[in-house]
Amino acid sequence: MARHVSRRETLAGVGIAALSAGCLDRTRNIAGRDRSSQLTLEINAPPADRDPNAIRIARHLAENLNAVGIDARINTLGLTDLRRKVLINHNFDVYVGQFREAEPFDPDAMYAFTHSQFVAESGWQNPFGFTDINGTDELLASQRRTGGDERREAVEDLQRTLCELQPFTVVAFPDPLTAVREDRFENWTNRQPLSVGGLLGVERVDAGDGDADGTGTESGDGTAAGDNETTAGDNETTAGDDETTAGDNETTANGLIGDNPFTDSGDEEGDSATLRLVTTDERITQNWNPIAAEYRRYGTFTSLLYDRLALVEDGEIIPWLAAGWERVGDSGIEVSLRDVDWHDGKPVTAEDVAFTYEFLQDTSMGTTESPVPTPTFRGRVSAVDEATAVDEITVRLTLDGVNDAVGVRALQVPILPKHIWEERTDVATIAGFEVDAETTEAVVTNNEDPIGSGPVRFVEASPEESVAFERNPDHFLVRADDGDDSTGDAMDPLAGIPERFRGKPAFDRLEIEVMGSDIAAVQAVGDGFADATVSNLGPDAVPRIGREADARLVTGRSGGFYHVGYNTRRAPLSNPRFRGVLASLIDKRSLVDIAFDGYAEAAASPLAAAPEWVPSDLQWGDGETDPVHPFVGEPGSLDAETARDRLREAGYRFDEEGRLIAPGA
């Protein structure tokens, strides 16, 4: 570490010399200058126990930064503290993290992430303080309002601009790896096993049909399977018969069993209908606020608590809380709601929906000097100008001239009950004192006992250890499925809902337990204490899944790309050329092999999960290296001298020991 003689000592020393020499002016000219020192960059990342991949990226970058003469320090922080530091306080140099979209996403996700209008806001909107008003801002605005080829062109240019300016460096799109065991629940999708759709699509393995599912059931816990059989009684046998003939019938069969009140309340059934998940991310045991930026990773479980108007799964738009919608005029959408209740029994009305959109724009509802917008979903609600309730079940959204794709994104925000959240518009206080006028209660609340309308309800939690949810028997997926066959003549209350979600979820209870590390999580699945892992698995945990007899690896495609984010408010990170050199210090190819054990795709563009949007000049392809900022050196070994030359070309200087001198520090 570079530590120089302090300025005070220097001044004391030269002071005597200067007085005796008498040339005070010259001394002032020299001593008055700030002394140069080595550039220090702090890289913030979660510890390996919480995220085994991010710390490896941070280590790799730190090593290469040190090799080119930059003093890189790794600061490990818990997930919540890291988010607070980066997203809320903007008090960081560099961070390593994941984007908050679980699935491949529409290009408009970049709007909040990089538009300069959000630099002063805290949350998932532009944490970099990035401003490129003529390029990025215009392209972001234009891709919102145009369609067809015009939009495609804007999106392609947007990616080129972002790749060139590097407010953040995309490292890789990780495969969402999950260790699952299938002796109790099956049908884990190979796309997004732990998304809302993935969890709702899971089926219960019925007792007594071990032949259908291979050896898993037989070698598994025979006692639990036996219990199941006794309670479910007659229904079970029919279901079993159906299943041997056709797998498709499974859904309805399971639905019927699930709805059976005797089965639902059956105590002796024990944990056989409990889906048990393990995670290394303790945040879901502490906080259930769907808009809290520090506590949500992808927001999967809060999405199960809070329905959205639409659910998008694998590109398929499913009307969810909304029964349907139609375009009205140029910029309006009229949304009609399904007949749904909140978990506290009050009905979900158009008033709640209108409130939600207004509330997310300004969680203080106009009571503070300047609005306090939501720290998440900001880009989505910014597409909605106005929301008004037309009648009890119809709401009209006036869009800000955006295209259909952006309109659909705007329908994907958690709908909040007005009667609860309108109490949370005051400025947040600690023991009655206002600490920060920029924050409302809604943003900082842990939202204990969350009341949503979703397919699961909150039951109990013990912070940092576990949380339990239960199936919501009044949810439209379940309630409407009851009378499905008999009342076929009226409007289908489940119109637009795919067969695989009807009567779901298949579990009565959902338990999430926090484990010490990814390895412990995989072990828990292998030992039969859990059905699936939720959080990321590192290179030491993945091979373990193969060794566990009953565990299987399920994977899919993720939108949550790992990236290195720069605080462009701070020199020299404010300089895009400097950031470009930093990007070329990251050996994405090797990182994919080492940090992800090959279970990731290196990428240059943040939209690489949706390859149809990526222009050919930004595609990674079979190439070994980044198309815009290729790694300096051979894969696995950095060419530090060339990297230093790049920095010199960009105007940076080094001292005689090869340390990069902090500009203006």
Added chain:
Amino acid sequence: MSPLLSVVSSLALWVGSALLVASVAIIRPRRLYGLWNDLRDRLWEIRKPLAALVVVLIASAIGRSSLQTVSELFGLQLTWAIYALEGNFVAWLQSTFGSPQLTMYFSSVYVYGYVFLLAFPFLAYLALPRTTTVKRLLVAYALNYAIGLVLYTVVFAYGPRNVMPDMVTSLLFTHNPEFMALTGEVNEPTNVFPSLHTSLSVTVGTFAVLTRREYPLWTPLAAWLAASVVIATMYLGIHWLTDVIGGTALALGAVSLSYRLVDEE
């Protein structure tokens, strides 16, 4: 819950048997018999230091999570400083000496050996005719915990396995993930400076040297176990060398303080 239960029961079984054997071999039946007859009086005599230790342990169990929050918010984030100070020492230790046999040895020492190391001296010193030593031991334990808790709150740092997983394997939890259930109950991953495993082991080791006249057999055994636990904390990738040095200093301080606080009878 089940993995925790199985680890705890196996721990109780092994440490219990080890205590039994060691008691007979080191304390000798005659003294054990004396202890049995005089147990009530001796416990009454040491009630104050015993209560102090219990209070510290309860305070630690209750206050740990809130102090952890305080540490997260206001603690000195020193992970980078520790790393800058010692660099890749732990990684070097692992890569130079790492072997499956050693991993097994150090893993069991870290969990089973450590518990035995802390439990046995209490029995042994309680069996002595005078209670001065056992009082000092209890006071030293309490001081270790109390000062350790304060330092944990002031210093917020992660251990090597969490900071450089590319170079330091988390050997204990990779090979025995079930232990994580146990250590997770008693430790936060951010509580690395100082190493309490080190400080308590060194405390016991120091007492063993100071009481070598009473228990000459125990001195080399304790020294061996204490040294093993100290090395294990680093070998397993849990602690930095800095934590170990800090833990040793804490131990020596606690022992000398305990001698000042508890006078010879």
